[in-house]
Amino acid sequence: MISDSALLLNRAILFVTVLLSGWSAECWAAHWNVGAPSNQLLDTTAVGTIGEMSGVTYLGPSPTAGLHRFAAVQNTGGVLLTIDVALSPTGTLLSATAVSAQTLSMSLDFEGTAYTNPTRNSVFLAEEGTPGIREYSLANGAQLQSVAIPSVFANRRANRGFESLARSPDGTTMWTANEQALTVDGDVSSAAAGTTVRLMRMEVAGNSVTAAEQYAYHVDKIHGTSTFGSPQSGLSDLVSLPDGTLLALERSVAFTSPLYLNRIYEIDLTAATDVSATPFDAGLIGQIFNPVSKEQLWSGAADNTNGQNLEGLTLGPRLANGDWVLLGVVDNGDPVSLNTIVAFPLSANPSADFDIDGDIDGQDFLAWQRGFGKSIGAAHSDGDADRDGDVDIDDLTFWQSAYPAPLSATTLAVPEPAAISLLLFIVGSMIAVRRLGN
Template sequence: MSTLALSVLTLATLLAAPPAWSQTILHYDFDQTGTSVSSDGTSNAPLTLRNSAGTATDLHSADARGVSGRAGDRSFQNTGASDHGSAASAATNGFRADQPDDAAIDGLATFTLSGWFKTGDWTGLSGKTPRLVENHDGANGFNLQFLSGSAGDLKLEIDSTSAPAPLEASSGTTGLYAGKSTWIFFAVRYDGTSSTGNVDFYRGFRNDAEAAELGAASAAVELVASSSLGCTTCTLDRGVVGDDGSGLVIGNRDELGRPFDGFIDDVRIDAGLTIPATLESYRQGALATDPISIEWSSSTTVATTVADQNQNTITVNELSAIDYDATSGRFWGVSDKSGRLLELDVDFDSDGAIVGAASIDAVVVANVSDYEGIALPAGAQSVFVSDEASPPQIREFDLSDGSLLQSLAIPSVFASSRANLRFESLSRSYDETEMVAAVQQALTVDGPSGTSTTIPTVVRMLRQVVAGTSVTPAEQYAYVVEPLHATPLGGDGSSLSEIEHLPDGRLLGIERSESSNETLIRIFEIVRVGATDVSQGAAATGLIGQSYTPVEKTLLFADLLGKLEGFAVGPQLPDGRLVALAVEDNSGSGPNVLHSFVIDVPEPGLGALLTAGVLALGLRHSSAGPRRKVRENR
C-alpha cells in the first residue's frame, strides 16, 4: 500500500497545546450511502440528510469524492443550495444534515470541532455567513460559521443565557480558509474555563502543493489564529455552554437559511481540548489508503503481588512490555529489572473497554537483566525477551520453569547502543516468520539521542528470520523518531518504546515523548518497503554521514497519556475490530496500570498485501484465530 510521509509538527504548534484530555463524542465520515449517517464516537446518534423541504434524501457524494479521493470514500455533498448562506434562494436554503438534541454534546465546558470542507465558490462566502457546524437553540449553544466580511475566515459563536450573547471569536480577515475547490482541514477549540485566548483555530491540507496555494509551508496541521471571545464588558469565563434544546446541524443552521454550498467530510466533535498532534492524526487518518484507526478506550490497575512457579509470593511491577497468547486468551508482561514475567487475565466489553483484570501468576526467569521487550511464539510454551544490557541481548526462556533455552546472535553494531536505551521493542509476526527488535534511541554511531526539540533521534531496527526454533539476524532499517514535543526535558526524552505486528503483516511503532510536565504518546504505521537495508555497506557500522532511506511512517494516534512501555494486539471484538492492551511503567510504586485501545484494520486489497510483503495471513499463536475475551454489552 502507499503511505503518506509524516509531516513533523512545528515546535510552536505543539507548545501551544495545553495538557488537556479529549474524547471524540461524535464522528461522521459520510462513507455510507442512504439518508442516514452513523457515528463511531462515544455517542452513536446518527445524522439524517435532508433536502430543502426537510425530506430525508441521500446527499452522499459519488464514490471516491471524499477527502482522500480513494474508492469507498464519500462525503456530504451539500450542493443543492443556489448559493451560500443568506444568498441562497428560499426554495433551496434548507439542505442540511441534522439529528435530534444530543445530550452528549450539550453542556460542554470545553470542546473541539474539526473536519474538512471544499467549495467551488469561496469568493461567495463573504457576507453570507454559511454554517459548518451548529448546535444552537437561539439562546444557548454554539455555531461555527464563515465570518461576514471575509471571503474565507471562520467565526465561532458561543451563546448562553448565563452571560450576554453572542460572544464571538474569529480567525481574522485574511482568508485563511479560502481555497477554491480545495479540501481544507479545519479545527476550532473552545476553552470555557479560560478568560483569555480561549479559542484556537487550526488548518491543514491534503498535500504540500495544495497548502502552498494558500501560503502554508506544509500540509500538516498548524495553529493559524488564537483569539478571545469578543466581549469587553463581561467575563469571558463562560463555563459550561448552556444546555440547548436544539439538534445538531451540519452544513446549515437550525432555523435554516444559512446553507454551506459545498462538500463536508470527516466531522468530529470532541469533548475537551484536542491536542495538535491528535488533530494531525485526524488529518492523516482521513487521507490514508486502507487506513488503520486507533482509539484509546479505557484504563485500570492490577495488583503487583502474585505467586510464581514455585508458589512463592513475589512482587511484579515496572512492567516494560506485554504480549498476547491467543490460545489461553491471556496476556504476559515482563518486569523491567526483576527478571519476572506476569500473566494477566483481562476481559473487555464489546467496545474494547476493560471490564475485569487480574494478575494470575508469575514466572521468574534466569539471567536477571534489564528486560524491555517480549514476544510469545505459537502456543506460548516459551518466551523471547529483549534487554538493555551491554551489549543488548534477546533470549528465549521456558515458560514452565523460567530456564534459559537460547541466546540469539546480535549484530556487533548494536554494541554501540546507549545505556538504558537499548532493545526496548520486540515483536513476532502472526505468520511466525519474523521477529523485529529496535533500540529505544539512536546508537552512538547512528546519531544523537532523543533530547532535542528540533533534531530527531534515528533508531536502528533489526529484523530476524524465524524458522522453527532457529532465529537469525537479517535486514536492519533506520527509523526516525519525532523530536521531543515540549521542554523542559523529562525522563528519557523522545523514544521508540514499542513495535507491534498487526494480523495483516503491517507494523505499528509506539513513540513516547517525555517532558517534565506531560508524556505524549504517538502511534504510527511503519512501512519498510523502499527503506534502505542498513545492515549492508558503510551504513552497517554507523549511519552518521551516510546516505540512506528510513522506513516511512503514518501517524494514527496521538494523545497525552502515561509512560507507556508495552503494547500488544489482543482479541477480536464482535464487530471485527481488534482490542489492544498497553502497560505503563509504574517506576516501582503503586499498582500496575493498563490501558485498552481499539484498532480498526480494514481488509486490504491484494495490492496492499503485496506491498506490505504479506503472502500468508494468520492470527498469531492460534490457527483458530484470536480467542475472544470479550463480554457483550448489556
C-alpha cells in the first residue's frame, strides 16, 4: 500500500508536471543556432582603397571554382563591391578578396543590400536619408526603381533611417527596418533603456514591390554606461532564412570592453501587432501593442577581441554537412574597425512537430504529405523538418525517426533549477501540512 508521503509526493510531481507542461507550451524555443565567428581582413588589392562597407548579400557560387561570391555596398561614394570568399567545410572563413567595384548611378547613404536573381541581375539597397528602398542593375549601376515608402518613416531621426534589408530565398518577401525609433515612436537607445523600431515587410510580385505590414521591435539598451563617439544601440541588419525565419543583427557601441557588441536574434512574429494602420500610423507613443518576440542566438565581439563595427549580415551558402553560413561585413569608418569580413556557422534545430501541438503523430505526417514537393519557400508547418526551405524525403525520414516519440521528449523539457526548487517547495509544504493535520 502506498504511504501518505509517497501519495503526496506523486500528487506534487503531477502538479508540477502539468505546470511545467503549461510553461513549455507558452515558451518559445529558437529554431536556429549561431556558432562562434571567424574573420579575415578583406584583400582590396584589385580595387584599391575602399571603405565603410555597410550591407552585404550572397550572389551564389563564384566563377572561380571553390569560392563564393557576395556583393557589399559602401555607405559613401555609391560603390558596390564584388567579393569572393573561401570557406572550410565547417564554415570557417579562410580568405576574402575584393574582385571588382561597380559605381552606382546615385551616391546615397546606402546600408542594407538584397540580391534578386540571375535573370534580373540586380540588388535592392536600403538608404537612410530619405529613407528609401531602391533597385540597381549589377550590369551598369543604373537605378531600376524606387519603392513607395509609408509616410510614417519620414519621421526618422538623422542617420537612423533604413539600416537593414533582407529578401526571402523564394523572392516573394523583403524586410527592412529603421535603425532607431522614429520621433513619433519613442526615444533613442541609452544605457538605461533600448529603443523601439519598426520592421516593415514588403510584398514582392514579379518586379513589383509593395509595402505591407509593420511590427514593433524592441532593441536592447547600450551595453555600457560610458559612451564615446555616437553612442547607440540599434538594429543594423535583417536576414531571411530558408524556412521564412527572420534574424536581426543589433549593434551597440560604448566605451567599455568590447567597444562594439553585436547580438543576433531570432524573431517570432506570431503574437505581434501589425502597426501599419490607424492608430499606429501616427506613432506608437501612448499606444497599446504587442512587439515581436526575440530569442538571442549569439552575442559578442565580431572580431573575437575588442569588437569592430559589424553592420551587414546575410545568408550565405549551405555547407556539405547541412549547415549554413552567415556572412557579415564591418564598416571601417572609425579608428578601431577595419575592412573585416566575418563568418558565422548557422545550424537548424530540426523538428517533425509540424502542427506545433507538442507531439509527433499522424497529423504531422499529413502536413508533410500536403507540402511534399515544395522546392523553395517552404515553412516548417508545410512539413519542412530540417528548415531548408523544401519538403522532401529528408523531412519524411526525420519524421519517421521521431515517431512515435515519448510524451516527455516532445512536450516536457528537463526541469530547470527553478522548477526543481518549486517541486521541492511544494512537496515540503504538502508534507508539513499533512503532519500538522496529524
